[in-house]
Amino acid sequence: MFESRRNRPDSVPVVNTFRIPTASMDVDTRSAGRYVRSGVISMLLCALVFACCFAIGRAERPAAAPAERLPPSLPSVSAGTAIPVALSGAPPIRVIQVKARTTVTQTASQSVLRATPIASSLPASLAPAAAAIPAPAVKAPIVKTPVRSTPESSNGSTGGTSTPPAAKGVSSPNGKPATKSETSSSTSFDSSG
């Protein structure tokens, strides 16, 4: 081995004892550099992860609680039992009996109109009796029947109490009998709101 070294053109004596420490220093330097590089990479990774998670948290914040908002002093759920905000819907009020009576009133009113000369000349006090004529009587052009105190129709109306509506309908302020719209509006009560 020595001979071979001597035959080299640039025969510089190299002793193994010098080479070993040199190699050790190179390894340490490379290792230290690797550690530094790993540290830097780790720190950058940490910064990246922090930034990403910060962005995620910031993006989720408006959905959970709006940014830049004053927090409520008391959540509404802690206000106790719920108070109904409105009365629940109820079925409309309907007066069946009055409907029947009013229908008769309208028919009778029409009969009064048809029985022109005599019926229209009846005094107002008699008009209620005319209003009590049942529907079939309208077809027969006999207008004296009301005056003969024809009994109440058999639709369940009570005798004396039937007069006020008929009288009111016939002797309305404008002198006209109860109109159809008046009749229909008074038949049902829809106050369900």
Add this chain to the structure above:
Amino acid sequence: MDGSRRSLPRVVIPVLVVVAIIGYLVGIHRSSAPSAPAVGEVLHVASGASVLLEYPSSWQSATTPPAFPGLTVADPLLLAPGGRPAEAGLLSGQFPAGAPSPLPASFVGLVHGVPDVEVVSLAHLQAYRFSRLSGYQRTLDVYVIPTVGGNPTALVCYAPSGSSSYLAQCERIVASVTLVGQSTYNLSPSAAYAGQLGALISALNKERLTLRRQIRSSTAAHDLSGLATTLADRFASAATSLTALEPPQAASAAQAALATALTEAHSAYTALASAAAAEASAGYSTTETQVSAAESAVNSALENFALLGYNHT
């Protein structure tokens, strides 16, 4: 060497997890106290009829407030970014006194449904906040501060729809409000009162529904008259029971309005009973309208409690 390389991920991975958690938490909790002004920010003070407002230099006083139908305020004070109120701003003033609801009825009538309301704590007092009301091509945040024996103070933040930055700035101004010569009271809804009132109204509602069904199915006038009288009595007893409740100060006007509405409903059903008893057909249309109007008034009075921050169904 290999051992140390292998141990590196073991150290780094938990650190990354911790960093990730911290980053997320910092991101989600950042700016949780928006009411504090930025450090070094120059604040000006504007004074209205009974309010003092601190506002940043980027906002200025303005003179021509935009019109918000239903939200008319007395003694208006207007602040706007750059002094241009057409786009965004803060309108403060006073609502009429003695109303049972924080918002004027004229405005509530224009809003679809019941507005969302919260009781928020400002720097010195509490306020009702009605958030994100959309209308007039703008988004509104309305703050109402009731006062003892005075007009409620109204603060209306408005901005173009979708522009929340102006509303956030406006909210910071609102948070600094100070009332001058006015005293306020606690606005937090009372759970105990809500329980009592809710039970009372629910019981009335149940009885009303039963009686209305019976009225609907009744065929004789005297039956209807009796049922209407019973229902009238239920409304009267509900009004009496309501008067016996001790409301929080914030709900006293609403309770008075509800008691009045219940009494009017009692009168309406009494009139219906009378019309049925007399079989006066002309009176039915009148009582129909009267009953309908009275029950609408009860509904409006109940809505006031929802506007006061009480839970509602």
